[in-house]
Amino acid sequence: MSQALIELRDLLFAWPGQAPLLDIPQFRLEAGEALFLKGPSGSGKTTLLGLLGGVNLPAQGSVRLLGQTLAELGQGARDRFRVDHTGYIFQQFNLLPFLSVRENVELPCRFSASRAKRARQRHGSVDQAATQLLAHLGLADPAMLARRADSLSIGQQQRVAAARALIGQPELVIADEPTSALDADTREAFIRLLFDECRAAGSSLLFVSHDQSLAPLFDRHLSLAELNRAAAPREA
Ligand SMILES: Nc1ncnc2c1ncn2[C@@H]1O[C@H](COP(=O)(O)OP(=O)(O)O)[C@@H](O)[C@H]1O
Numbered sequence: 429m430s431q432a433l434i435e436l437r438d439l440l441f442a443w444p445g446q447a448p449l450l451d452i453p454q455f456r457l458e459a460g461e462a463l464f465l466k467g468p469s470g471s472g473k474t475t476l477l478g479l480l481g482g483v484n485l486p487a488q489g490s491v492r493l494l495g496q497t498l499a500e501l502g503q504g505a506r507d508r509f510r511v512d513h514t515g516y517i518f519q520q521f522n523l524l525p526f527l528s529v530r531e532n533v534e535l536p537c538r539f540s541a542s543r544a545k546r547a548r549q550r551h552g553s554v555d556q557a558a559t560q561l562l563a564h565l566g567l568a569d570p571a572m573l574a575r576r577a578d579s580l581s582i583g584q585q586q587r588v589a590a591a592r593a594l595i596g597q598p599e600l601v602i603a604d605e606p607t608s609a610l611d612a613d614t615r616e617a618f619i620r621l622l623f624d625e626c627r628a629a630g631s632s633l634l635f636v637s638h639d640q641s642l643a644p645l646f647d648r649h650l651s652l653a654e655l656n657r658a659a660a661p662r663e664a
């Protein structure tokens with residue numbers, strides 16, 4: 429079998445003082461896949477995404493991203509590895525409010541030389557990469573790019589967050605319930621844009637949500653309870 433983009437083996441994780449939340453014998457995400465992982469609120473989706481980024485480390489077992497076991501890296505190296513290879517779209521978007529739209533989108537290229545290099549190779553410059561990604565996502569107005577992030581609507585913030593995740597073509601784009609604030613039509617349109625841009629960048633997509641109605645849009649869907657032996661039986 430070829431190398432998986434993500435591979436979990438015998439992963440066990442508990443928050444301090446709590447019962448095990450995640451007990452996942454095996455999970456793989458292949459390069460190029462768009463996977464929908466569903467689970468109710470509180471089932472451990474965001475915790476799992478933190479483990480994939482090396483923000484949290486498992487008590488037992490391993491998280492491998494692109495063949496690298498995250499726990500084998502020191503904290504600084506793990507942080508660099510994450511920003512080099514992963515783009516995150518957070519549930520609350522986590523844009524830096526005092527930075528402009530453009531500065532927010534370009535941020536990963538300031539922390540990652542490899543993403544800056546890929547952005548330049550594909551678009552000529554990091555500035556051009558941000559401009560083109562935002563235009564593809566429906567934010568083409570130059571005045572918009574200069575605005576502070578805290579002056580945007582929710583739908584605009586979401587698209588800025590997506591452009592920030594995609595810039596510099598990380599191998600993996602992770603989306604943590606990024607559509608919960610949108611109505612159904614806007615949700616589907618946003619996911620289709622995300623697919624197009626991930627495909628164009630060659631990025632795999634791991635999208636988590638409690639919203640089951642999104643599942644049919646994806647190549648593959650799974651419920652966290654199917655993977656997780658620590659899940660309450662009612663979730664299965
Ligand atoms: N930083 C944390 N410290 C302690 N417990 C946490 C922390 N983050 C999440 N939890 C607990 O872990 C469980 C799963 O949370 P979470 O991963 O956020 O689920 P989901 O994203 O599926 O809603 C919840 O019981 C939550 O209270």
Ligand SMILES: [Mg+2]
Nearest residue numbers: 473474475604
């Ligand atoms: Mg969550």
